[in-house]
Amino acid sequence: xxxxxxxxxxxxxxxxxxxxxxxxxxxxxxxxxxxxxxxxxxxxxxxxxxxxxxxxxxxxxxxxxxxxxxxxxxxxxxxxxxx
Numbered sequence: 001x002x003x004x005x006x007x008x009x010x011x012x013x014x015x016x017x018x019x020x021x022x023x024x025x026x027x028x029x030x031x032x033x034x035x036x037x038x039x040x041x042x043x044x045x046x047x048x049x050x051x052x053x054x055x056x057x058x059x060x061x062x063x064x065x066x067x068x069x070x071x072x073x074x075x076x077x078x079x080x081x082x083x
Contacts, residue, residue, distance in 0.1 A: 010079045014071035022067055029062065029070065047081060054078050
């Protein structure tokens with residue numbers, strides 16, 4: 001998956017979550033995380049570490065049902081680091 005695809009995927013998840021489509025957003029979030037975890041070994045160690053911390057924050061926010069924070073993390077924290 002190239003950079004444009006990552007951005008589109010995270011924007012899609014963010015859009016679903018911001019529109020209150022939590023179930024669909026959550027399914028897409030799981031897909032995104034699975035793809036991202038597979039990509040982590042290819043990243044620089046410091047970047048991979050940052051992404052893992054942000055993913056942990058996103059998952060914690062999802063558990064709290066703080067979907068706007070999840071969307072913000074994906075779109076404004078994780079996606080820019082992958083560019």
